[in-house]
Amino acid sequence: MRRRVFLAVISAVIVTPFFFSGCAEDPYIPQPAVDEYVFRVPSNFPQPVYNFANNTVSEAGFKLGRKLFYDPILSRDNSTSCASCHQQASAFAHTEHRFSHGINDQLGNRNAPPVYNMAWLPYFMWDGGINHIESQPSGPITNPIEMDESLGNVIAKLSATPAYRAMFTDAFGDDTITTQRMFRAMAQFMGMMVSANSRYDKYMRGETGGEMNAQELSGLSLFRQKCASCHTEPLFSDYAFRNNGLAADPTINDSGRTHITQNPADMYKFKTPSLRNIELTTPYMHDGRFITLDQALNHYTSGVVAGPTLDPLLADGIPMTAQEKADIITFLKTLTDISFTIDHRFSEHAVSHEH
Amino acid sequence: MFPKKYLLGALLAGAFVFSSCKKENPQPGDDGTPATGSLTVSLSTNVNGQPLVLGTQTYLNEAGDSFTVSMFRYYLTNIVLYRPDGSTYVEPESYRLISESQPGSLTFSINGVPPGDYSSMRFMIGVDSTRNVSGAQTGALDPANGMFWTWSTGYIHAKFEGTSPSSPGAGHMVAFHVGGFNGPHHGIRGVSTSFGTARASVSTTSTPTVFFDVNLAEWFKNPNTISFATEYNNTGVNPTNKMIADNYADMFTLNHIQN
Numbered sequence: 001m002r003r004r005v006f007l008a009v010i011s012a013v014i015v016t017p018f019f020f021s022g023c024a025e026d027p028y029i030p031q032p033a034v035d036e037y038v039f040r041v042p043s044n045f046p047q048p049v050y051n052f053a054n055n056t057v058s059e060a061g062f063k064l065g066r067k068l069f070y071d072p073i074l075s076r077d078n079s080t081s082c083a084s085c086h087q088q089a090s091a092f093a094h095t096e097h098r099f100s101h102g103i104n105d106q107l108g109n110r111n112a113p114p115v116y117n118m119a120w121l122p123y124f125m126w127d128g129g130i131n132h133i134e135s136q137p138s139g140p141i142t143n144p145i146e147m148d149e150s151l152g153n154v155i156a157k158l159s160a161t162p163a164y165r166a167m168f169t170d171a172f173g174d175d176t177i178t179t180q181r182m183f184r185a186m187a188q189f190m191g192m193m194v195s196a197n198s199r200y201d202k203y204m205r206g207e208t209g210g211e212m213n214a215q216e217l218s219g220l221s222l223f224r225q226k227c228a229s230c231h232t233e234p235l236f237s238d239y240a241f242r243n244n245g246l247a248a249d250p251t252i253n254d255s256g257r258t259h260i261t262q263n264p265a266d267m268y269k270f271k272t273p274s275l276r277n278i279e280l281t282t283p284y285m286h287d288g289r290f291i292t293l294d295q296a297l298n299h300y301t302s303g304v305v306a307g308p309t310l311d312p313l314l315a316d317g318i319p320m321t322a323q324e325k326a327d328i329i330t331f332l333k334t335l336t337d338i339s340f341t342i343d344h345r346f347s348e349h350a351v352s353h354e355h
Numbered sequence: 356m357f358p359k360k361y362l363l364g365a366l367l368a369g370a371f372v373f374s375s376c377k378k379e380n381p382q383p384g385d386d387g388t389p390a391t392g393s394l395t396v397s398l399s400t401n402v403n404g405q406p407l408v409l410g411t412q413t414y415l416n417e418a419g420d421s422f423t424v425s426m427f428r429y430y431l432t433n434i435v436l437y438r439p440d441g442s443t444y445v446e447p448e449s450y451r452l453i454s455e456s457q458p459g460s461l462t463f464s465i466n467g468v469p470p471g472d473y474s475s476m477r478f479m480i481g482v483d484s485t486r487n488v489s490g491a492q493t494g495a496l497d498p499a500n501g502m503f504w505t506w507s508t509g510y511i512h513a514k515f516e517g518t519s520p521s522s523p524g525a526g527h528m529v530a531f532h533v534g535g536f537n538g539p540h541h542g543i544r545g546v547s548t549s550f551g552t553a554r555a556s557v558s559t560t561s562t563p564t565v566f567f568d569v570n571l572a573e574w575f576k577n578p579n580t581i582s583f584a585t586e587y588n589n590t591g592v593n594p595t596n597k598m599i600a601d602n603y604a605d606m607f608t609l610n611h612i613q614n
Contacts, residue, residue, distance in 0.1 A: 129507040129508065130507075130508045131488050132488060132489065132490040132491075133490065135491065135498075135505075135508045138498055138503070138505040139505045139506055142505045143506065151497075151498055152499045155499060178493050179491060179493070179498055179499050180491040180492060180493035182491075183491035184491055187490070187491075259507075260507045262591065262593055
């Protein structure tokens with residue numbers, strides 16, 4: 001009897017790890033190393049705003065956040081997911097769409113911004129109305145022209161889905177599904193979406209693959225003279241709210257930051273967008289009015305409209321010759337991070353094999 | 356490879372290995388902390404002395420507008436109990452959503468209170484700025500409770516909804532959602548209530564109850580008389596938001612303490 005118990009214990013020690021690893025992943029798909037689910041600050045970046053306090057990234061939490069990001073269950077009619085308007089190939093922006101469509105084909109009124117380097121953002125949305133990465137998804141989920149769902153209904157639908165109960169258990173220890181857990185899982189996924197492997201980054205870090213030609217270096221130098229006071233390196237935004245002189249569109253009548261602050265001095269001001277991956281994220285500006293980078297730069301040389309809240313830095317526009325604009329655009333294309341757009345961690349995954 | 360019975364043994368043993376990782380929940384007093392008591396708070400809502408009944412019951416505001424009440428909710432947070440010598444008990448995680456439609460929320464207990472006589476109590480109407488900028492919250496602060504603005508993130512500290520024939524709004528609706536946690540128009544207000552010569556005597560065996568009257572009419576008077584003919588729908592952080600908050604700051608009155 002004693003010998004049998006001994007054998008059973010030994011077999012438990014041997015078999016148990018197989019049991020737990022055996023059901024986790026399909027062995028025929030190469031799996032990422034464990035440390036692919038650790039948040040790291042690129043050496044040429046500052047410390048992030050969101051430091052994952054109380055929300056340490058785990059593989060299970062990240063994968064839950066990913067599943068939520070790609071799941072239309074977050075919308076009222078189960079038709080529209082975050083990924084409907086934030087697509088990986090365009091650095092999670094929405095190309096070909098000035099305004100993305102919400103449920104029932106409703107047209108939005110702002111250009112869906114890309115999603116990357118979210119951990120460094122002090123606030124979210126073009127008007128900065130959302131103050132925390134964990135609160136960010138509540139905006140589009142509840143907006144009547146986007147996903148138009150109540151948070152209570154989202155939690156009810158997730159709680160009625162066995163696969164989600166299993167994934168919440170993996171991520172948080174039990175199958176209680178709350179908005180806090182949902183938002184923290186999404187913050188793990190979005191916070192991990194770091195784009196820092198453009199040719200520019202490798203150049204700045206002195207890495208191989210970071211070679212720039214003469215025109216690109218000229219563009220970088222011009223960029224620093226003419227653009228960087230707002231599009232500040234290395235994140236390529238100062239995250240201030242500015243009126244960059246776009247003529248107000250009377251069909252939209254978007255007051256910008258004033259919508260949040262009620263302050264007339266903020267009229268037509270929007271958050272400075274990052275220019276990383278700008279080659280991939282057409283159309284440009286908060287209302288997507290420009291299709292090409294040429295159009296965007298031409299706005300600054302000759303299209304700036306005066307107004308009481310126009311940014312003082314743009315009072316005379318930004319003088320640039322045709323050659324200077326060409327050089328700057330050539331430089332801007334070194335901010336493209338293809339590795340980010342094909343990173344399998346951020347792609348939609350079938351998760352049925354995991355449970 | 357393994358005989359079946361050993362496999363069974365493996366499963367059982369595995370289960371024990373995993374279950375044995377769990378620690379027993381610590382029991383109160385285990386760690387040498389002193390035993391504590393509780394204090395109960397009971398809220399009774401009225402409109403200038405008439406008990407509040409949601410639905411068709413009509414009331415008059417200071418401006419003379421008749422109105423009904425369909426919703427009355429507010430956050431009561433950051434409770435601090437004071438002893439006569441000035442020492443305090445600061446309740447941790449002190450966030451409650453008081454909702455007239457959920458009578459259970461009108462009576463609550465503050466636990467973990469050190470035994471002693473307490474002579475005053477402070478709290479906030481609304482959610483402090485820290486929790487407005489700290490990301491996803493849960494419990495009373497769960498944004499699914501409907502007390503959270505998602506387009507300009509922050510808590511709605513208090514909500515009043517009803518109808519008034521004076522209101523020019525659709526369906527004669529009246530709605531005030533008071534929010535904002537910074538800037539000149541925010542809606543957070545501190546409430547300080549002295550018990551006078553009375554004391555709430557907390558011990559390990561007796562739990563005092565502090566009874567407050569909550570006068571909803573205060574939302575619309577003192578110092579700002581609100582007429583529903585002109586102010587009937589406000590859901591943003593603006594001067595009207597501040598006026599309502601200045602008004603509701605004194606809606607609590609101590610009724611009595613039962614030891």
